[in-house]
Amino acid sequence: MTDDQSSLKESIARYLREQYSFAERLRVLAGKSEVNHWGEFAKLGWLAIPFDSDSGGLDAGPAEMAILMTELGRGLALEPVLPNLVLSGSLLQAISDVDCRASCLGSMIEGRVKFATVYEGMGARAAVELVAQGDSFTLTGTAKVVLGGSQADFFLVAASATRLAVVPASAPGLHIDSYRGIDDYPACSLTFDKVHVNAADVLTLDGTTLGLALNYCCAMSCCEAVGVLDVLVEHTLQYAKDRKQFGKSLAANQVISHRLVEMRIHAQEARALSGLAVQALEGPGGPELDVMVSAAKIRVDQALRSVAESAVQIHGAIAITNEFHISHYFRRAAGLRLSFGDAEWHEDRLGTWLKKTGGANESTAKRFLASDADRAFVRTVEDFMHSALPKQLAAKVANEQNLSKQEINGWQRTLGEKGWLGAGWPKKFGGPGWSPRQQFIFDSVCTSMNCPAVVPAGVKMIGPLLQMFGTPAQQERFLPRILDASEWWCQGYSEPNAGSDLASLRTSAEDCGDHFIVNGEKIWTSGAHYADWMFCLVRTSRETRPQQGISFLLIDMRTPGIEVSPIQSMDGAHSFNSVFFKDVWVPKENLLGKQGEGWSYAKALLSHERLFASWLSGIQRSLRQLKKVAIGDQLSDAKLREIVRFEVRTLALEKRVLEFLEQSEADGVLSDEVSELKIQGAELFQDISNAAMMICGDLAYPSDAPFILGKNADPLFAPAHAATAAARYFGRRAHSIAAGTTEIQKNILAKTVLEI
Structure with a gap:
């Protein structure tokens, strides 16, 4: 976030924390609150966030609106921000009549007037018909679910993609049945019985405006959901830590701790895709916006269900009571899942797009292009790959066939000659010095063009570790040979009785002055039958904590005493091996870093x-x-x-x-x-x-x-x-x-x- 965005986030969070507690929310629901929160929202400038300065707004964008919606989700605020400020505001800002737009938005920003939109689409069940009658119009039909409608002063009736009728709540023939939804948010059912509308109150919209507004509102509902998810994860985690059962905290139970981890992962994925949807709102719209918004809604729906249900399950019986705040977040999660198209509706929209494109969408990288420089970079990479990648090799990669060492190494040498093999390396170590975004784009373009994957052990594992912890002599000896693919590496971590539990490894390295003598066994060693070198964890001491007795050695695989035994996988491939060490001589100069500190280097590599x-x-x-x-x-x-x-x-x-x-x-x-x-x-x-x-x-x-x-x-x-x-x-x-x-x-x- 920028400093301004961080300040906005903190000010919203502070107000909701201090002025809109759960107890205050219950007072709002009961009609006993002494605070006009909507008026306070206006004074704080929140209602001006999505509008331009010509309309009295703050000239902020979707990112700032997303901050507001996320914090409102955390605070579980009941005010109709989504239907009024986001959806209705988007439609009003798009109308061509300057005076009408300024009047409507001015009263909205000041908090004097609220709007609600009646529309058909994204899962809504509105059926309202606008019929011309001389110099005016009539509205007939029903709308069962109008979000924010019970508090609206005016209704915007989207009778078609290009016509928007402005109808006061007091209009003759308009019958309003107010209610609160399953999540306590205000809504209503409307019946239009030949409601008269003056021609001046029927506004003309561009044909894409309603769709853009609904996408905008759907994306913002996803941001609100992120706030709801945050609270569900945070409060459930804290409860699991505090709640004692059978003499220990709930969180100490591995089943519970793993479920909490899963809740966090769901929430983080929802946050990531909601962020992409917000970024897409800054673009020109069209199918790509539909894709991003639907993707966010689908993932958010899954996260809301999974996280909310887990939160109730872990809290136990207290969570199903109306007095406990988690039940209110659970119900809001359900309400958000039903709004602006459910997951199935969005899956159908995204599925239709996939069928239309035949699934052959553009390179993934192109979803993340942020500038003309990014686009130029894609063209540079694509041009080289077209000229350098053998078609037969690309066909084997596309078919997901196994490649030989010669095929892989031939391609790596091609990348090395271009200076691109170490895509993530800084220039001072021979890399291209690309930014993370360029590295990501490069990898995505290579994937889309069926380039062979780069073997990670050298370039992505030991290479960066040598850059961080290696001596100048080690860097000079090994890094150039990794970059030109003249030497292959493998990783010697796992052992028969020390797989994920690396601290239990037994392969020993006896300190013999200017060298070590290594004995032991490594297993599941990918590519050991091809490798020239191994980076290997060995035990150099048993007198301290297990992690502190481990050192990190660089071992020449051609050294006498090393035996590689193949392990064939059930898919018929040979990539794994057992590696046996019997009195293997390793010079001290091949110790990475300090003796006994290999565990810290291994952790850096593992991340x-x-x-x-x-x-x-x-x-x-x-x-x-x-x-x-x-x-x-x-x-x-x-x-x-x-x-x-x-x-x-x-x-x-x-x-x-x-x-x-x-x-x-x-x-x-x-x-x-x-x-x-x-x-x-x-x-x-x-x-x-x-x-x-x-x-x-x-x-x-x-x-x-x-x-x-x-x-x-x-x-x-x-x-x-x-x-x-x-x-x-x-x-x-x-x-x-x-x-x-x-x-x-x-x-x-x-x-x-x-x-x-």
């Missing part, structure tokens, strides 16, 4: 590993392939909705990966929240793989090892996408295990982020 272990590039590629082969006239609505949900989850993951890249550049380190991406990505990748296999049906049944392993160019029994579907499903079971199991990630998050 980066978990960022790219979100598997984003693979997810993007697999989802694009799934959409390409599945979306068509014969695809059932249920399967199309499943693909829509994958699209939404992928978009949330993309946004969060970009945020963590930016955090890494700003802070130099990644926070422990990065484990959330590992959980999100592994589960999503597995779900997409399962869906791909099931959509292929019996065509996925034949085993076609030569094609899967990349030895044959053409499949023997079925189309390419079906021939590899089962193998991909088998292989990706490892993703929720590798780099720390999902359960371990939840333990980490519970301890370090939730502080349980």
Whole structure:
């Protein structure tokens, strides 16, 4: 946030905290409050936020309005900001009559007049007809759900996409049945019995205005939902810490702590997509805005249900009582889910867009372009890839076949010669010095063009660690050979009895003066059969706490005493290995950092590993392939909705990966929240793989090892996408295990982020 935005957020939060407590909310509901909160909102300038200065507003934008709505969600304020300020305000600001616009908005900003909008669309059930009658019009019909209507002085009746009738609440023939919704927010039912409307009160709108206004309101409802989610997560976490049962806190129960972690992840994904929807409001609109808003609404709906239900479950019986605030947040969550189109409506809208485009939407990177410089960067990358990437290699990547070392290394050498292999490296270490956004765009373009994935052990793991902790001699020796792909690396962490529990590792390194003697075993070592070097955790002391006796060695895999034994996976591939060390001589100059401090270096590396272990590039590629082969006239609505949900989850993951890249550049380190991406990505990748296999049906049944392993160019029994579907499903079971199991990630998050 800017300083102004931070000040706005704090001022709103302070007012709601001090003047709009839960007890005050109950007084408002009972009609016993002594405060005119709407008038106070006007005095504080909140009602002027979304309007331009010509109309008496603050010239603020969607970002500032999102701040207001999020804080109102946290405070559970009952005032009709969404239907009045957001929806009706958007429509009034769009009318062409300058005097009428100024008059309506001026009275709204001052808090003297409230509007409510009657519309049809996004799940509403309005059926109001505007009929010309000489020089005037009449309105006939009913509208069962008019948000904010019970407090409105005027109704804006969107009788068509281009006509907006302004009707006073006192108009003859207009019958109002006021009520409060399931969440206690004001609403009404309207009956129009030939209500007379003067021609001057029928305003003309551009044909896109109503759709834009509804998208705007839907996005802001998602921001309000984020505030609701924040409170549900925070208060449930605190309750679980404070509540003692069977002699310990509820949060100490692993089932409860994992559920709290899941609540947080749901809320963070909802926040990410709501932010994207708000950003999209700054753009020109059109299909991309529809996509972003619907994606946000779908994910927010899922989060509201899951988080709210978990909050009630963890609080127990107290949470179902009306006297307890959590029940009110639970009901507001339900109300928001029903407003501005439910999840199914938005899934249908997004599904229609996917079918129209055939699923072949633009490169993911293009969703995140923020400037002309970004667009020029995309063109630069695309132009190079078109000229440098062999078509046969791209075809194998698109088919998700296994690649040989020669194929992978050939491509990495091509990137190295261009200076792009170390995309995330600063210039002083030989990298291009790209910003996090450029790194993200580069990876996304490479994925969209079916470039082979870069092997992470060298470029993304040991390379950055050498930059942070290596000696000048180590940096000079190793970094150039990583960048030109002349040396491959593997990671020596896991052991037969020390997988996620790395502190229990037993591989020893005896200090022999100018060298170490290493003995032990590593397992699940990806690419060890290809590697020239291994970065390895070894135990150099058993006299202190387990973590303090670990050191970090760089080991030449050609050293005598090292034996690599292959492990074949159930998908038929060979990527894992056992590595045995018997009296392996390692010079002291290959110790990274200080002896006994390897644990701290390993933790720094693990945070980066978990960022790219979100598997984003693979997810993007697999989802694009799934959409390409599945979306068509014969695809059932249920399967199309499943693909829509994958699209939404992928978009949330993309946004969060970009945020963590930016955090890494700003802070130099990644926070422990990065484990959330590992959980999100592994589960999503597995779900997409399962869906791909099931959509292929019996065509996925034949085993076609030569094609899967990349030895044959053409499949023997079925189309390419079906021939590899089962193998991909088998292989990706490892993703929720590798780099720390999902359960371990939840333990980490519970301890370090939730502080349980």
